[in-house]
Amino acid sequence: MGTAGRENLDADHVSRYDNKEDADASDEVALLQALGVDSQSTVVDFGAGTGQFVIPAAASFRRVVAVDISPVMLRTLRAKVAAAGATNVEVEQAGFLTYDHTGAPADAVYSRYALHHLPDFWKGVALARIHRILRPGGILRLWDVVYGFQPIEAESRVEEWCAAAGSAIESGWSRAELEEHVRDENSTFTWLLEPMIERNGFTINEAIYSDDEFFAQYVIAKVRQ
Numbered sequence: 001m002g003t004a005g006r007e008n009l010d011a012d013h014v015s016r017y018d019n020k021e022d023a024d025a026s027d028e029v030a031l032l033q034a035l036g037v038d039s040q041s042t043v044v045d046f047g048a049g050t051g052q053f054v055i056p057a058a059a060s061f062r063r064v065v066a067v068d069i070s071p072v073m074l075r076t077l078r079a080k081v082a083a084a085g086a087t088n089v090e091v092e093q094a095g096f097l098t099y100d101h102t103g104a105p106a107d108a109v110y111s112r113y114a115l116h117h118l119p120d121f122w123k124g125v126a127l128a129r130i131h132r133i134l135r136p137g138g139i140l141r142l143w144d145v146v147y148g149f150q151p152i153e154a155e156s157r158v159e160e161w162c163a164a165a166g167s168a169i170e171s172g173w174s175r176a177e178l179e180e181h182v183r184d185e186n187s188t189f190t191w192l193l194e195p196m197i198e199r200n201g202f203t204i205n206e207a208i209y210s211d212d213e214f215f216a217q218y219v220i221a222k223v224r225q
């Protein structure tokens with residue numbers, strides 16, 4: 001099974017996180033709204049991290065559940081939820097494989113840069129569990145590091161990706177951090193992940209790939225029970 005990822009348990013990394021990474025959360029909330037997720041909706045964020053999505057989501061949706069396995073991330077997230085007075089946010093220390101959903105089925109599940117912490121077998125299980133908590137027609141917004149290049153290109157493409165990073169860690173990702181991602185985490189190929197999504201009763205309505213083929217953003221719908 002996966003772990004939270006070394007850095008997500010490291011208080012120094014977590015304190016830097018919001019300077020390193022911006023979830024474009026307002027755009028993400030707007031995207032869900034355009035898909036019909038509204039002020040009556042329940043949204044579950046898996047791997048919610050420091051809560052970049054959760055806080056704006058709370059202002060737009062009825063119930064937001066922030067799920068994360070890292071107590072260090074959740075400390076930051078809880079402080080932000082309290083500061084925002086977001087009383088419709090529930091914070092759950094749990095993971096893709098252990099979160100137990102109660103109440104009305106989710107209208108949407110959001111997950112950004114988290115599913116790659118699970119090896120592929122467990123990604124398949126996690127997707128089945130997400131499918132189970134969504135209502136029919138519900139949306140899964142999935143955004144992650146997913147490799148779109150061919151395996152034969154891996155050495156040169158990974159080297160290119162890592163070489164473009166510097167050494168600074170305060171406001172971006174260093175070469176060492178990108179190397180760690182490829183070496184120790186479980187990002188997979190698009191051509192493995194996408195059939196796994198479809199096998200679990202979803203349809204992929206939109207897939208946007210970054211030019212370097214290291215990132216994928218999916219809009220996915222639950223099409224069958």
Ligand SMILES: C[S@@+](CC[C@H](N)C(=O)[O-])C[C@H]1O[C@@H](n2cnc3c(N)ncnc32)[C@H](O)[C@@H]1O
Pocket residue numbers: 002003004005008021023046047048049050051052067068069070073094095096097111112113114117118
């Ligand atoms: C790179 S951070 C992304 C945080 C946030 N989603 C964002 O986009 O800024 C990855 C998060 O996934 C969490 N995570 C790792 N393994 C997980 C699992 N099995 N279940 C749920 N969350 C997990 C980590 O603790 C961490 O907070």
